[in-house]
Amino acid sequence: xxxxxxxxxxxxxxxxxxxxxxxxxxxxxxxxxxxxxxxxxxxxxxxxxxxxxxxxxxxxxxxxxxxxxxxxxxxxxxxxxxxxxxxxxxxxxxxxxxxxxxxxxxxxxxxxxxxxxxxxxxxxxxxxxxxxxxxxxxxxxxxxxxxxxxxxxxxxxxxxxxxxxxxxxxxxxxxxxxxxxxxxxxxxxxxxxxxxxxxxxxxxxxxxxxxxxxxxxxxxxxxxxxxxxxxxxxxxxxxxxxxxxxxxxxxxxxxxxxxxxxxxxxxxxxxxxxxxxxxxxxxxxxxxx
Numbered sequence: 236x237x238x239x240x241x242x243x244x245x246x247x248x249x250x251x252x253x254x255x256x257x258x259x260x261x262x263x264x265x266x267x268x269x270x271x272x273x274x275x276x277x278x279x280x281x282x283x284x285x286x287x288x289x290x291x292x293x294x295x296x297x298x299x300x301x302x303x304x305x306x307x308x309x310x311x312x313x314x315x316x317x318x319x320x321x322x323x324x325x326x327x328x329x330x331x332x333x334x335x336x337x338x339x340x341x342x343x344x345x346x347x348x349x350x351x352x353x354x355x356x357x358x359x360x361x362x363x364x365x366x367x368x369x370x371x372x373x374x375x376x377x378x379x380x381x382x383x384x385x386x387x388x389x390x391x392x393x394x395x396x397x398x399x400x401x402x403x404x405x406x407x408x409x410x411x412x413x414x415x416x417x418x419x420x421x422x423x424x425x426x427x428x429x430x431x432x433x434x435x436x437x438x439x440x441x442x443x444x445x446x447x448x449x450x451x452x453x454x455x456x457x458x459x460x461x462x463x464x465x466x467x468x469x470x471x472x473x474x475x476x477x478x479x480x481x482x483x484x485x486x487x488x489x490x491x492x493x494x495x496x497x498x499x500x501x502x503x504x505x506x507x508x509x510x511x512x513x514x515x516x517x518x519x520x521x522x523x524x
Contacts, residue, residue, distance in 0.1 A: 264350035264385035267358075272347045272390065273331055276367045279341030284397040285365060287502075287523045289315060292438030292492050294322040294407070296513035297357065300335025306512045308340060312519055313507055318394065319362040320405035320438035320494075323513075326356045333360030345392055347372045349407070350385040359390045359405040359439070367392040367403075373423045380411045380451040389424045389439075396524040401499075402431045406439035411451045414463040417442065421464065425471040434498035434524060435473065440515065441493045460490055468495050476501035476520060481508070483516045494520045 291313055295303055303321075307313045324333050324346060337344030343363045348356035361367065375387040389406035404427070408420050421441070428435045443461040446454040465475045473495045483492040483506055492515060494504075502521035510517050 264352055264383065266386045267348035267351055267356045270348060270372070272345055272370055272372055273326070273334060274370060275334060275337060275344045278343045278364055278366065282365060284395055285317060285524065286397045287521065288317040289519055289521050290318045290320065290436055290438060290494060291316045291517050291519045292320045292494055293517040294440040294492065294513060294515035295332065296323050296515065297325045298332065298512050299325065300332040300339065302512050303332055304336040304339035306510050307336070310507050310510055312505060313510070313517060316519060317364045318403060320403070321360040321362065322405065322407035322440045324358055324360045325353070326358065327354065331360065333362060337362050343367050345370050345390060347388050347390040349388045359388060359407055361390060361392050361403055361405050363394060365394050367394060369393040373427060375423055376420050378409050378412050378416060378420070380409060387420065391427060396434070398524045399433050401434040401436060401524060402428065404428065404437040406437065408440065408442050410442040410444065411448045413447050414461050417464050418467045425468065428473065428497065429471060435496065436499065436522065437473070437495040438493070440491055442491050444489050444491060465493070473497045474501065477504045477518060480504060480518055481506040483518050485514055485516065491515065492518045494518065496522060499524055
């Protein structure tokens with residue numbers, strides 16, 4: 236028989252899941268009117284082709300460019316980041332939050348809208364201290380999740396390192412889908428990585444929560460962090476160097492975000508615990524090319 240503590244924890248997880256669903260707007264998100272990516276491919280200053288990169292993945296939960304730039308510049312582990320892979324990036328008008336942060340920090344930026352939201356769009360983005368090229372938007376499998384269903388995309392771009400080009404991917408998977416569907420939703424990214432003959436870095440909010448979902452609405456605690464996605468990533472020939480990272484969600488100590496690599500040597504990694512502008516925490520990895 237489960238202990239009272241275990242039962243209480245499970246009830247708390249279920250309650251949080253219902254609160255999360257109730258907090259979602261009871262609408263589904265329309266695709267963007269203009270799905271073309273926003274491109275600012277060149278940083279303010281030029282630098283030699285890098286031999287190493289500090290890569291960050293961060294779901295910014297709709298925060299603006301000024302807040303994002305301040306958070307990145309104000310944290311010692313993030314201020315020197317070379318590549319920042321972003322999710323839930325808002326765009327209102329001609330300059331997304333990634334664009335604004337890039338202008339403030341002197342970084343190149345690319346942004347891909349996923350869906351309409353709050354009078355603008357929301358999507359994924361890449362910031363880079365080095366020039367970017369060959370930008371591609373990948374359509375991910377759509378899941379009708381009853382509320383807040385939305386088009387999901389991944390954004391790819393190439394950075395030229397000293398040892399050769401590096402293909403970067405920023406992505407954001409649905410949260411109320413089960414492990415097999417989550418693997419399927421990432422499959423276009425894994426296939427694109429497999430087709431790339433060189434180094435690969437994939438980062439994003441993978442939503443690997445400790446829930447399984449009934450009808451995309453009712454969360455059932457699984458009791459353990461979902462690691463099936465990472466097993467599929469390794470089976471696809473990539474490494475999972477931050478699999479043992481600290482939690483990246485401020486709720487229930489969930490590890491929702493990840494960085495996957497191929498053809499690089501991973502080094503130190505950590506979660507920036509003091510950056511509290513979002514419901515997620517930034518996760519960074521040092522990579523030698």
